[in-house]
Amino acid sequence: MANRLFDKLWHQKLRRPYVLASTLDEGGGNPPVVLLHGIGRTASIWENVVTLLKDKHRVVAFDLLGFGASPKPDWKDYNTDDHVEAVVASIKKMKLQQPVILVGHSMGCLVAVRLALRYPDMVERLILYEMPLYDGLPNKAIYRLRTDLYLRFFQKVTSYQPKFDAEKARLVEKLATKVIGLEVDETTWQPFIKSLENTIVNQTTTEDIKQIAIPMDVIYGRLDMLVIRGKAQKFFGDNSDHITTHTIHARHNISPKAAQFIVERIESANLAIGIEAQS
Numbered sequence: 001m002a003n004r005l006f007d008k009l010w011h012q013k014l015r016r017p018y019v020l021a022s023t024l025d026e027g028g029g030n031p032p033v034v035l036l037h038g039i040g041r042t043a044s045i046w047e048n049v050v051t052l053l054k055d056k057h058r059v060v061a062f063d064l065l066g067f068g069a070s071p072k073p074d075w076k077d078y079n080t081d082d083h084v085e086a087v088v089a090s091i092k093k094m095k096l097q098q099p100v101i102l103v104g105h106s107m108g109c110l111v112a113v114r115l116a117l118r119y120p121d122m123v124e125r126l127i128l129y130e131m132p133l134y135d136g137l138p139n140k141a142i143y144r145l146r147t148d149l150y151l152r153f154f155q156k157v158t159s160y161q162p163k164f165d166a167e168k169a170r171l172v173e174k175l176a177t178k179v180i181g182l183e184v185d186e187t188t189w190q191p192f193i194k195s196l197e198n199t200i201v202n203q204t205t206t207e208d209i210k211q212i213a214i215p216m217d218v219i220y221g222r223l224d225m226l227v228i229r230g231k232a233q234k235f236f237g238d239n240s241d242h243i244t245t246h247t248i249h250a251r252h253n254i255s256p257k258a259a260q261f262i263v264e265r266i267e268s269a270n271l272a273i274g275i276e277a278q279s
Contacts, residue, residue, distance in 0.1 A: 012075055017089035021069035024061035025094075027054035031124055032096045033266060035061040036087065038106025038130075039200065040192050042068035045105065048259035053266065057101075062090055064108065066191020078194035080203070081118075083111040088119060099124035101266055105254060106130050106227075107195060110205045117208045125269040126216035129262055130227050130252050133206055206236065215242045217265045221250035221258070 010016050023043035024035075033053055035046045043061035053059045063070040065086040066078055076082050091100065102123050104112035109131035116123040209216075220227060236243060246265070250258045 007073060011073065017085040018065055018071045018073065019093050020062040020065060020071075020086050020090040022060050022090065022094060023063050023068060024050050024059065026050055027056070027058045029055075029057045030097050031099065031101055031270070032058040032060060033101045033103060034087075034091060034096070035059065036102070036104045036108030036111050037061070037064060037067070038108050039195050040067070040188070041106075044068075045254050048254060048256050049103075049262055052259060052263040056267075056270075058096070060094065060096065062087060064111070066195065067188055072187055072191055074190055076191075076194070077198050078191050079198035080110055080114045083195070083199060084115045084118060087111060087115055088122065091122065098122050101125050101127065101269055103127040103262065103266065104129065104131070106132060106252065107200055110199055110203055113205050113208050113212065116212050116214050120212070120214060123214055126212075126214055127219070127262060127265050127269065128216060129219045129254070129258065130221055130224055130250075131205070131218060132200060132227050134201070134203065209236050209243070210239070213242060215269070216244070217269070218243060218245045219258075219261065219265065220245065220247045221252060222247055223249065223251045227252065 011018060021043075024046060027050075035043065035049065037043055037045050043063050046059075046061040050059045050061060065076065065083055066072045070086070091098070099122055102112045102116065102125070104110070104127070106129075109128040112123075112126055112128060113131075116126055246261070248258060248261050250261075254262070
């Protein structure tokens with residue numbers, strides 16, 4: 001009861017942001033690397049990346065708001081800004097040296113982009129793996145067809161509001177586990193549904209990226225069924241010289257091979273940072 005009263009006063013009334021659980025926090029080198037997972041997942045998906053990075057960087061992987069060990073307020077909208085405010089508060093709470101290299105997977109990419117737009121001084125570079133863009137795509141039949149299929153699936157899932165139902169959750173899992181490996185239960189059902197609708201479906205990421213000058217790597221998986229891939233110019237126009245796109249042989253998960261490629265991009269970014277610092 002006391003916790004609920006505190007939550008209502010401190011977070012809901014005074015609008016103080018939540019602090020996330022830092023499930024993985026290893027290493028000590030700079031710049032720090034902050035890892036943001038996708039919808040219905042936890043920080044544990046980054047274990048392979050952390051193992052490869054911890055000897056050179058301080059690596060922190062948060063459970064995003066509503067997932068894993070992080071707070072799960074039932075009154076939040078779980079839109080992109082809700083997720084961003086919790087990540088920013090957590091970075092400050094942990095006293096991470098800024099700017100950081102910010103790495104996102106799936107929905108975590110959308111959060112990372114929004115954070116970089118709103119707090120550009122906090123981000124040195126963006127590494128975006130399997131970013132689900134469904135807004136602002138080129139007007140081509142294949143894009144329209146695939147986007148329509150994805151949105152139909154998302155609408156089917158979000159129609160299961162407002163309460164958790166084990167049978168419906170199993171259906172969602174059956175439909176999506178092979179694609180994105182969801183981990184949804186009664187405690188994460190509302191955050192999952194709201195994040196899907198308010199962060200993924202109603203996204204502004206394409207327009208956000210157009211306003212960002214921070215260097216970024218956008219990585220696609222050739223076998224990913226959920227993400228439409230293409231060159232940066234297709235999505236963000238000609239003013240995308242700071243964006244580098246890559247395609248690897250991967251599905252919508254962080255396999256050891258994908259982890260290795262992500263780490264290579266982080267180390268390449270770190271090298272570029274060092275060269276800029278010396279010049």
